[in-house]
Structure formats: C-alpha cells, structure tokens
Amino acid sequence: MFSVGHAxxxxxxxxxxxxxxxxxxxxxxxxxxxxxxxRDVVLRHVxxxxxxxxxxxxxxxxxxxxxxxxxxxxxxxxxxxxxxxxGTSARKINxxxxxxxxxxxxxxxxxQIRRDESLQEKIDYVCQNPVRKGLVSTPDEYAWLWKQWxxxxxxxx
Numbered sequence: 001m002f003s004v005g006h007a008x009x010x011x012x013x014x015x016x017x018x019x020x021x022x023x024x025x026x027x028x029x030x031x032x033x034x035x036x037x038x039r040d041v042v043l044r045h046v047x048x049x050x051x052x053x054x055x056x057x058x059x060x061x062x063x064x065x066x067x068x069x070x071x072x073x074x075x076x077x078x079x080x081x082x083x084x085x086x087g088t089s090a091r092k093i094n095x096x097x098x099x100x101x102x103x104x105x106x107x108x109x110x111x112q113i114r115r116d117e118s119l120q121e122k123i124d125y126v127c128q129n130p131v132r133k134g135l136v137s138t139p140d141e142y143a144w145l146w147k148q149w150x151x152x153x154x155x156x157x
Contacts, residue, residue: 002138020056020071022078023122026086026108027065034063038093039144045089047146053081058123060130061144066103069113069128082108123147 028034034042039061046068050056053076059068072078090103113119130142139145 002020003100009067012083019074020073021069021113021119023067023069023111023113023126024078024082024108024109025065025067026082027105028103029105031064032103034061034093035097036143037096039063041092041096042085043146045085045092049081049085050148053084054078056146056148057119058126058147059145060126062129062133069119069122069126078110082110091134 042061043059046056046059046061046066049070052070056068057069057071059066070081073082086108088102093103094100113122127139127145127147130136130145131139136142
C-alpha cells in the first residue's frame with residue numbers, strides 16, 4: 001500500500017495517494033497519428049486494466065493521444081499501470097503495423113482530481129474531446145470512447 005504523498009519521478013514529479021482518482025494523458029511520439037487498428041489496440045489495453053488494477057471511469061483514444069480517468073486499486077502504482085498500458089500497446093501496435101520504433105512519448109501527464117473538482121465534469125471533458133477536435137458531432141459517434149456506464153448496457157466503443 002502506498003503512503004499518502006508517495007512520489008515517483010522521471011522529468012515531472014508524480015504523486016500517488018491511495019483511493020484517489022487520476023486524470024492521465026499520454027501522447028504518441030512526435031504526435032504520430034495512430035491508424036484505426038492501432039487505436040483499437042490501445043483501447044483494448046486500457047480497458048484490460050478496468051477492475052484489475054484500477055477502476056476505470058472513462059477512456060478516449062484520440063488520433064495522437066489518450067486520456068483516461070481511473071482510480072488505482074491499493075498496491076497498484078499508477079506508474080506501473082501506465083507503463084503496462086504503453087508498453088504492451090506499443091508492442092502490439094508495432095506488430096500490427098509491421099513496424100519498429102517508439103510509439104509513445106516517455107512521460108505521461110497525470111493529475112490527481114482534487115476533492116473540490118467535479119469528477120463528472122472531468123469525465124465530460126474527456127468525452128467531448130473528439131467533438132472539440134471536429135472528429136464527430138457527438139461523443140456517442142466516436143468508436144474509441146468508453147465510459148464506465150457502458151459496462152451496464154450502454155455502448156462499448
């Protein structure tokens with residue numbers, strides 16, 4: 001179990017507190033645009049973490065970056081979750097596309113959602129990302145978006 005204020009560091013300081021929810025963003029190397037098959041791979045690997053190492057609230061795989069909001073379970077460091085998603089998806093993407101090379105930028109950005117912030121507002125922000133980027137008219141049209149409610153009969157992306 002992590003103590004309050006547990007820190008890990010690469011270039012940016014990262015703090016993880018037990019029971020807290022995090023907004024995570026990571027981008028492709030040089031903002032490379034992922035083809036649709038590669039986005040499928042990423043979505044699958046983020047969803048694999050749901051109810052295994054974290055409770056996933058929402059994920060969107062954009063053409064050149066990923067946003068997700070999740071609450072890591074005790075004993076599962078966010079850094080390990082991120083590394084697992086990025087490492088496994090990068091290998092699978094390179095296999096799928098018969099290519100070699102770096103897929104993701106080294107460092108994800110993570111933000112602990114504070115108690116005074118609205119989790120629902122953050123989830124809505126993630127869901128509206130493809131709309132803001134002009135990729136679709138409504139979030140439901142975007143194939144690489146999953147919200148926790150989807151597990152209860154909604155669309156699964």
